[in-house]
Amino acid sequence: MTDDAVTGSQDDAEIEIRFNSDGLVPAIAQDADSGEVLMLAYVSPTALKRTRETGQAHYYSRSREELWKKGETSGHTQHIREIRADCDADTILYLVEQTGGACHTGHQSCFYRTLDGTEVTERVFDPETVYE
Template sequence: MNFDPQTLRYDERGLIPAIAQDAENGDVLMMAWMNADAVARTLQTRRVTYWSRSRQAFWVKGESSGHVQHLVDMRVDCDRDCLLVLVDQTGPACHTNRRSCFYTALRDGAEVEIMAPVADPD
């Protein structure tokens, strides 16, 4: 069966959430948005491409930072309204220079930073 990105369930803005997960160790790295063209581009190029809501433009992960996400596998949830993107992540996934965007835990009514930024190799 051939896949057509148009068969996914997008929101009223034409977007679908995509959760990036490290294909090797299962760490959840980030969540971003894709539209049908971003899904198609990701599948075609194997470079994960998101849709930037603020810039209203495609965003190829790592294009400017070098922290590239290479697609290993893409999965569709049971409702067809969310994607799981298994990636080979180069460098930090978060714009804060952390491995994951999920670096704050909620514990005993407080926010606790559980992950420091990655040290610059220089």
């Protein structure tokens, strides 16, 4: 990834992200090579800034009310290739190189089951050994 992919080229007009009343915006993480949607989480201005500075995905945990770097505990990191904004600038897309599984349940993607509960993918790691 080039620095411009994370920080934006100086020739481009900077897009102003429209954070919601809680100061957050949804962020979709998508595998940059396969196109698989890996997860949806929320990003604060600080998380987005840290992501752009480091090239590693950062999010804001609503349950813990804190910034978190993806993979800090599990080692299953997301290296940012590109960050995109949707047409309304109220949702962002992280195109990532995923190391390990993206989901805390042990699956590659958080979208591993159908609405009737059928699991459509296998686990790629055992969460009990990762999150002891």
